[in-house]
Amino acid sequence: MQVITSYGVGRVLNSGHPGYKKGDLVWGTTGCEEYSLITEPETLFKIPDTDVPLSYYLGVLGMPGLTAYVGFYDFCAPKKGENVFISSAFGAVGQLVGQLAKLMRCYVVGSAGSKEKVDLLKNKLGFDDAFNYKEEKNLGEALKRYFPEGIDIFFDNVGGKIIDAVLLNMRLHGRIALCGMVSQYPLDDPEGIKNLMCIIYQRLRVEGFVVFDCFHLFPKFWDFMLPYIREGKIACVEDIAEGLDSCPAALEGLFTGRNLGKKVIIVSQE
Ligand SMILES: NC(=O)c1ccc[n+]([C@@H]2O[C@H](COP(=O)([O-])OP(=O)(O)OC[C@H]3O[C@@H](n4cnc5c(N)ncnc54)[C@H](OP(=O)(O)O)[C@@H]3O)[C@@H](O)[C@H]2O)c1
Structure with missing residues (x-):
């Protein structure tokens, strides 16, 4: 044991x-x-x-905070006002990614698995919108509804079906940060992805990262984050x-x- x-x-x-x-x-x-x-x-x-x-x-x-920080700033290369989608947005990582994106005046939408989480994303964490992925029959269409002009940045915590749906909705030169695949961890046979051609057509950058490679950034991260927390600007x-x-x-x-x-x-x- x-x-x-x-x-x-x-x-x-x-x-x-x-x-x-x-x-x-x-x-x-x-x-x-x-x-x-x-x-x-x-x-x-x-x-x-x-x-x-x-x-x-x-x-x-x-660790989850640093994951959000390096994942968003280093791997998503965000620009002010871009369209950002976050899966598992009410998890420890997702809730911070969304708030960091709002600090950059991005348009931010998150998906989560209950009405309570969706309400909290919108009303407590300042997301522009959020939806319950369990209630959507067609995730691609749901994303079209929230992002009629497409997604610039996808921060993925979930993997599987959501990646295929997002690929169909990405804008030219978009970035996808692959942070986690919580939907795939319990599966013996992980799901495949069909819409990989969109990566070529839309000139996307798709990158996975592991936060342990970035632990030397903790002091810089705390200097950045503590003032926001003390001022109540990050919940x-x-x-x-x-x-x-x-x-x-x-x-x-x-x-x-x-x-x-x-x-x-x-x-x-x-
Ligand atoms: N790359 C790295 O270095 C790094 C570092 C830390 C974490 N991670 C990964 O990042 C992800 C987020 O971590 P976290 O700490 O924020 O997670 P968390 O707080 O542990 O949240 C887990 C959430 O995942 C959602 N979930 C579970 N099964 C799902 C499924 N089948 N489909 C969709 N959503 C599902 C659930 O929320 P709902 O109610 O919304 O379904 C659950 O509350 C995880 O995949 C984790 O492994 C990666």
């Missing part, structure tokens, strides 16, 4: 490492457990500021559960869409 690894926030109780001392607040790769023995301290980061909730270092200021919706016992259900919930924003489990109170 093995402890499930995850991202966690904790306080150093004892350290033989010169970079960490008792009492330091850290976040990084930990076990889903009350006490972790960290054998690879390079996977930890000291928490530089404590005037924001510590859980933010698991979401908007942590972070968290779905908080209490107790280690809630871990299995929380994990399962990511694949059924039960989480409402970044899933956080409180193992012990500060």
Whole structure:
């Protein structure tokens, strides 16, 4: 039996490492457990500021936040006012991508799997529009409705059918950032994509990226993001559960869409 690894926030109780001392607040790769023995301290980061909730270092200021930041700015190469579509837009990554795109005055539409998420995208996170992909019979037509002039940027967290639908709606010289494929992870036989010719006709750039290659950017990312959070210009919706016992259900919930924003489990109170 093995402890499930995850991202966690904790306080150093004892350290033989010169970079960490008792009492330091850290976040990084930990076990889903009350006490972790960290054998690879390079996977930890000291928490530089404590005037924001510590859980933010698991979401908007942590790995998902950096994913949104590098994915959007570096891989989507956005320009002011462009048309942006985000799949799984109410997930930890998607909700930040949308808000970053709004800061650039883009027109932003997200897809999500429930009415509640769609309402929150529009009314809390400032998306221009959003739709429930589960209620759309034809995703391509739905996208035409929201983007009559086409999509410049597609930030994909889902993969599968949505990529085919988006390819039919991309504008000339559009960019597609492949961030995640949550719809494909549980499948033994992943779905194929038919409309790849659109990549040629529309001169698209399609690029996958992995955030671990960009961890050196954390200090720059925090300098950028913390002022927005402090000023309330970036919101972070968290779905908080209490107790280690809630871990299995929380994990399962990511694949059924039960989480409402970044899933956080409180193992012990500060
Ligand atoms: N490239 C990288 O370095 C990197 C880094 C971090 C994360 N990722 C990937 O980025 C994606 C987003 O991560 P996250 O942390 O934002 O996700 P998250 O908060 O864990 O959200 C997961 C959401 O995915 C949606 N979903 C699940 N199954 C689906 C399906 N079959 N079709 C459509 N939507 C489905 C559900 O929302 P609905 O209710 O909307 O269905 C669920 O709430 C994931 O695929 C993740 O693996 C990649």
